[in-house]
Amino acid sequence: MKTHALAIAGCGKLGKIVVEALLKDLLPNYQLIGTYSRTFKKAEEIANNIYVADLGYTCTPCHTLSELLQLKPEYIVETSSPTGLKELALPALKNGSNIVTLSIGALADAEFYKAVEKTAFENNTRVHLASGAIGGFDVMGTVALMEESEVTFTTEKSPNSLRRTPVYDEALQTEKREVFKGDAIGAIALFPTHVNVSVAAALASVGPENIKVSINSVPGFVGDDHRIEVRSENIHAVVDVYSKNAKIAGWSVVNTLRNIVSPIVF
Ligand SMILES: NC(=O)C1=CN([C@@H]2O[C@H](COP(=O)(O)OP(=O)(O)OC[C@H]3O[C@@H](n4cnc5c(N)ncnc54)[C@H](O)[C@@H]3O)[C@@H](O)[C@H]2O)C=CC1
Numbered sequence: 001m002k003t004h005a006l007a008i009a010g011c012g013k014l015g016k017i018v019v020e021a022l023l024k025d026l027l028p029n030y031q032l033i034g035t036y037s038r039t040f041k042k043a044e045e046i047a048n049n050i051y052v053a054d055l056g057y058t059c060t061p062c063h064t065l066s067e068l069l070q071l072k073p074e075y076i077v078e079t080s081s082p083t084g085l086k087e088l089a090l091p092a093l094k095n096g097s098n099i100v101t102l103s104i105g106a107l108a109d110a111e112f113y114k115a116v117e118k119t120a121f122e123n124n125t126r127v128h129l130a131s132g133a134i135g136g137f138d139v140m141g142t143v144a145l146m147e148e149s150e151v152t153f154t155t156e157k158s159p160n161s162l163r164r165t166p167v168y169d170e171a172l173q174t175e176k177r178e179v180f181k182g183d184a185i186g187a188i189a190l191f192p193t194h195v196n197v198s199v200a201a202a203l204a205s206v207g208p209e210n211i212k213v214s215i216n217s218v219p220g221f222v223g224d225d226h227r228i229e230v231r232s233e234n235i236h237a238v239v240d241v242y243s244k245n246a247k248i249a250g251w252s253v254v255n256t257l258r259n260i261v262s263p264i265v266f
């Protein structure tokens with residue numbers, strides 16, 4: 001069986017799910033050869049998990065991104081932040097590494113998107129956008145090709161998940177409120193790490209400046225509900241995903257990695 005050298009950049013909650021999948025033997029075509037995170041200790045912890053599991057190879061924790069790239073991973077799972085993706089994407093693609101990312105919000109920047117596309121093309125590498133906390137990119141892309149459509153993205157979140165964002169005030173604990181209405185560019189600018197999904201849905205369909213985004217704070221709500229609705233002359237499609245927590249996003253990376261090497265591809 002061909003094995004692919006894998007690395008993780010951003011060793012937090014979701015990156016760790018990929019390690020969980022590796023240790024459960026759900027990614028038999030991959031070897032995790034390197035880890036990198038802003039806090040070195042987190043990269044070291046994951047590398048140590050691989051050492052303890054005695055998988056017959058070693059994983060190197062790295063202090064810098066360039067150290068990670070020197071390991072020449074074929075795939076880099078990027079689970080750091082949209083800023084992290086901006087730092088990593090071009091050097092990684094030039095290095096011959098493909099990227100699987102959840103920090104899709106970074107790609108709302110049209111100039112960055114174009115640079116990523118060009119660099120990937122020139123270096124025969126690819127960027128895979130994991131479905132994260134949503135799904136249905138296939139139907140969104142298909143309808144966008146077929147005919148003109150209108151795409152709305154409506155999210156319900158708990159007020160607590162909006163703490164430390166500019167829209168938060170204590171009244172949100174008791175009062176339901178639409179805290180953002182606009183396009184995906186405005187949404188990710190206001191919530192730089194919370195609405196990657198709105199940018200992902202937009203990129204799969206009508207583009208970040210054309211999708212209609214509404215973010216709503218609901219008192220007592222646990223988790224997130226993302227509802228994407230595509231309407232066109234012939235189609236009405238609804239993708240509605242409720243998730244109690246963000247685990248689904250980590251598992252979507254595992255699903256993407258499996259799909260990359262599968263002879264039968266979804
Ligand atoms: N597309 C989707 O559906 C979803 C995407 N996300 C995104 O996934 C990513 C990972 O999320 P979590 O694991 O929950 O976050 P986390 O905060 O638990 O872990 C991120 C880790 O990356 C490190 N990090 C952050 N910026 C970095 C940088 N510039 N360079 C190196 N390391 C850096 C942090 O120190 C932390 O250890 C984030 O970008 C988040 O916005 C999260 C949930 C859903």
Ligand SMILES: O=C([O-])CC(=O)C(=O)O
Nearest residue numbers: 133193194195196197224
């Ligand atoms: O709200 C969610 O589950 C999705 C999320 O964090 C993101 O898209 O960045």
